[in-house]
Amino acid sequence: MRKPxxxxxxxxxxxxxxxxxxxxxxxxxAYSKGSATTGTQWTTLWFAVDAILKTKPLHILECGTGSSTLVLAEAVRLLQIQDQSYHPLITSMESVDIWFETAKLNLPAEYSDIVEILYGPRKKFEWAMYRGYIHDNIPDRPFEFIFLDGPGYDDEFGTSFCADVLFVAxxxxxxxxxxxIDGRTSSAFVLQNIFGVGxxxxxxxNMACKFxxxxxRLKKQHISTDFHSNLFGALRLK
Ligand SMILES: C[S@@+](CC[C@H](N)C(=O)[O-])C[C@H]1O[C@@H](n2cnc3c(N)ncnc32)[C@H](O)[C@@H]1O
Known part of the structure; x- marks a missing residue:
């Protein structure tokens, strides 16, 4: 049933x-001729574009550069045609140097004012009881919208999660x-644990998440060691 x-x-x-x-x-x-990418699901891309067109964020963080960068940039470009006072910036982080070079080389010139692609090798990030990976070198900017599709999050201990959202938060x-979030179920699982399912x-x-x-809620949880259990014995953080 899932596949159809x-x-x-x-x-x-x-x-x-x-x-x-x-x-x-x-x-x-045209982009796919210069750069093969793993791509992103249409569902996630549409969730992102729909949200950007509706909320006009000024600072967007993309984690995992590729064809998705073009889609985000094109949404922003359309908004700029309608409103010339809108000057947003997409900060796009790439953790693998070869893909970083490829993405920089292939970014269409028309997006050069909208997108900044930065190299950020993956780095361990630990927060309370959670263990994950972020991109190094994420600039300190007032991000409002995050597109999470990287970095890799498996290591010698098994599956962790992509922690850039938690780092920015x-x-x-x-x-x-x-x-x-595209794929990366463990990342959504951690967010649900901390911020609630809703x-x-x-x-x-379709392995896509909106958050x-x-x-x-985050500030409170960081210092919380209190748990709550419901009638059926399910635990959650207070
Ligand atoms: C899921 S991909 C990100 C895809 C990106 N959001 C897109 O839409 O193309 C995650 C990572 O895989 C790596 N990658 C990019 N292109 C790749 C390719 N053609 N083959 C394998 N890995 C690739 C990059 O390090 C990228 O950040």
Whole structure:
């Protein structure tokens, strides 16, 4: 059941994306000639574009550069055509030097004012009881929206999680942080543990997540060792 459902959802999201960004199909085709990428699911891309078009974030953080960078940049470019006072920046982090060089070389010139691609090798990040990986060198910027699709998160101890969202949240002066996750179920699982299920809905058939996090909750949880159990013995952090 999952695969047909996934295909239908992905197809609908692809159609919506192409409708919202009429030039993106040709631009992605041209980009794919210069750079093979693993790509991102249409579902996640549409979740991201829909949110960006609606909320017009000024600082976007992309974790895992590639064809998704073009999609985010094209959404921003369309917004700029409608509103010339809108000057956002997409900070795109890439953890592998060869893919970093490839992505920089292939970024279309029309996006050079909108996108900054930075090299950030993966680095361990630990927070309370959680163990994960972030990109090194993430600049201190007031990020409002995060697109999470990297770095690698498996190591000699098994599967950890991509922790860039938690890293940014920990330093954020904003009240809320929104974004999407492509795949990376463990990252959404950690966010659900900390911020609650309602703050980061994950849709397993299409492995895509939207999140909207309340920073107040993070500050409290960091110092909390209190647990709550329900009638059925399920534990959660207070
Ligand atoms: C899931 S991919 C990120 C894909 C990116 N968001 C996109 O839409 O193309 C995660 C990482 O795989 C690496 N990568 C990029 N292109 C690749 C390729 N063609 N083959 C294998 N790995 C690649 C990069 O380090 C990238 O950050």
């Amino acid at each position: 459902l996934n295909r239908v959802i992905n197809y609908v999201c692809k159609k919506r994306l192409f409708h919202a960004l009429p030039e993106i199909e040709d631009k992605l085709l 920990n330093n954020s002066k904003k009240e809320r942080l929104t974004g999407v 703050a980061s809905r994950y849709f397993l058939p 909207n996090l309340d920073m107040g």
